[in-house]
Amino acid sequence: MLTLDRAAYDAIVAHAKRDHPDEACGVVAGPAGSDRPERFVEMVNAAGSPTFYEFDSTDLLHLYKEMDDRDEEPVVIYHSHTATEAYPSRTDIGLAMEPNAHYVLVSTSEHGNNEGAVEFRSYRIVDGVVSEEDVTVVDSIPTTTD
Amino acid sequence: MAIEVRIPTILRTYTGGDKAVSGSGASLAELIDDLEANHPGIKERLLESKDGGDDLRRFVNVYVNDEDVRFLGGLKAPLSDGDEIVVLPAVAGG
Numbered sequence: 010m011l012t013l014d015r016a017a018y019d020a021i022v023a024h025a026k027r028d029h030p031d032e033a034c035g036v037v038a039g040p041a042g043s044d045r046p047e048r049f050v051e052m053v054n055a056a057g058s059p060t061f062y063e064f065d066s067t068d069l070l071h072l073y074k075e076m077d078d079r080d081e082e083p084v085v086i087y088h089s090h091t092a093t094e095a096y097p098s099r100t101d102i103g104l105a106m107e108p109n110a111h112y113v114l115v116s117t118s119e120h121g122n123n124e125g126a127v128e129f130r131s132y133r134i135v136d137g138v139v140s141e142e143d144v145t146v147v148d149s150i151p152t153t154t155d
Numbered sequence: 156m157a158i159e160v161r162i163p164t165i166l167r168t169y170t171g172g173d174k175a176v177s178g179s180g181a182s183l184a185e186l187i188d189d190l191e192a193n194h195p196g197i198k199e200r201l202l203e204s205k206d207g208g209d210d211l212r213r214f215v216n217v218y219v220n221d222e223d224v225r226f227l228g229g230l231k232a233p234l235s236d237g238d239e240i241v242v243l244p245a246v247a248g249g
Contacts, residue, residue, distance in 0.1 A: 034246070056247075063247035066216050066223045073243055082164075088248060100249030104214055106165045107246075 010143045011111045011131040013037070013046055013085070018146045020049045021115060022127055025089035028054065029117040032062040037085035038076050045150050046084040046111070054088075061100070062088045085131075087113035094118070095128040097139050105134035111142070158186060160240040169197040178240075183217065184209070184230040186240065201242070202230075214245040 017037050024033045034054050037046035050072060055065035064072070076082060086107060090098075095114035097105070105112060116128040133140045161175045170176050176194065180186035191198035201217075202209040210230065211217060217224040218241040224232045234240075 036246075052246075061247070061249050063245055066225075066245070069216060069243055069246060070218050070221060070223075070241060073241070083246075086246060098249040100247075104245065104247050106163070106214075106244035108165065 010145060011046075011085070011113070012044075012145045012147060012150055014150050015146055015148055017046055017049050017085075018129070020051070021087050021113065022129065024051050025087075025115040025117050025127060026120075026122055028089065029121045030059045030091045031057055032059065032089050032091060033115075034062040034064065034086075034088040036072070036083040036087070038079075038081040039084035041080050041082045044084060047150070048081065059091050083107055083110050085113050086110045087115065089115045089117055091117050091121075095130045097132055097134060102134055102137055102139060108133075108135045113144075157236060158234055158238045158240060160186070160190065161242065163243055165244060166197060166200055166242065169194040169200070180234055182230065182234060183219070183224055183228075183232045183240075186234055187230070214247055216243045216245055217241070218243070 024035060032054055035052040036050050038048040038050060039045040052064045052068060054062045056063045095116035097114060112132045112134050114130050119125060129144060131142050131144045133142060157177050158179060159175055160178050162170050178186050178189045180189050187198055187201055201212060201215055203212045219227055219232055220239055
C-alpha cells in the first residue's frame with residue numbers, strides 16, 4: 010500500500026494537469042528504507058512528449074546525488090498518461106529500474122488541463138511483474154505504522 | 156589505477172550489495188571489462204550490441220566526474236586515476 014500525504018498527492022495531480030497533453034514526471038523522495046514519501050520533486054520531462062517521459066540526464070544525476078547526500082531514496086516515482094488509463098505501459102514495465110519504488114500513474118485523459126477528477130493509481134514493478142496496490146491519502150503521514 | 160564507480164540499487168546484486176566499487180581502465184570500455192572480471196554479469200546490463208559493436212544501453216546513464224559520458228566519447232571516453240563514475244538507469248517510460 011502507498012500512503013501519501015495530501016500535499017504530495019495534490020502536487021502530483023497539479024503537475025500532471027499543468028503539463029497535459031505532455032506527460033509529467035517526478036519523484037517523492039523519503040528517508041532510505043522508511044517507505045515515507047516526504048519530499049516532492051518535480052522533474053522536467055526531457056522527452057516533452059504526450060507518449061513518453063524521461064528525466065533529463067543532468068537533472069537525474071543531480072537528483073540522485075542530492076538524495077544520496079540526504080540518505081534518501083525515490084519512494085514514489087510518478088508520471089502521467091494523457092490519453093490512456095493510469096496503468097503501466099509495456100515501456101513503463103520494461104524500463105522500471107527501482108524495485109523499491111511505488112510507481113504512481115495519473116491519467117489526465119478525462120479532463121486534461123481542467124478541474125476534475127483524475128485517475129490516480131500505484132504499482133510495484135519488479136522484474137517485469139506489475140502489482141497494483143491501494144493508495145491512501147492522509148493529512149500527514151504518521152510517524153509510526155500500527 | 157583506481158577509479159570509483161557508484162552502482163545503482165538495481166545492479167547491486169552484482170556487487171554483493173556494495174554501493175560503490177573500485178575499478179581500473181584507461182577508457183570507459185576498459186573499465187567496464189574490468190568491472191565484468193570482478194562482477195560477472197554487470198557488463199550485459201550496461202552494454203548492448205549495436206552496428207556490430209558494443210555501445211552503452213540507451214537507458215543507462217554513465218557520468219564521469221558529473222558529466223554525461225555520451226558527451227565525452229561514450230565507451231571511448233578516456234579515464235584517469237581518481238575519476239568518479241556514476242551509473243544511473245534512466246527514469247523513463249511511456
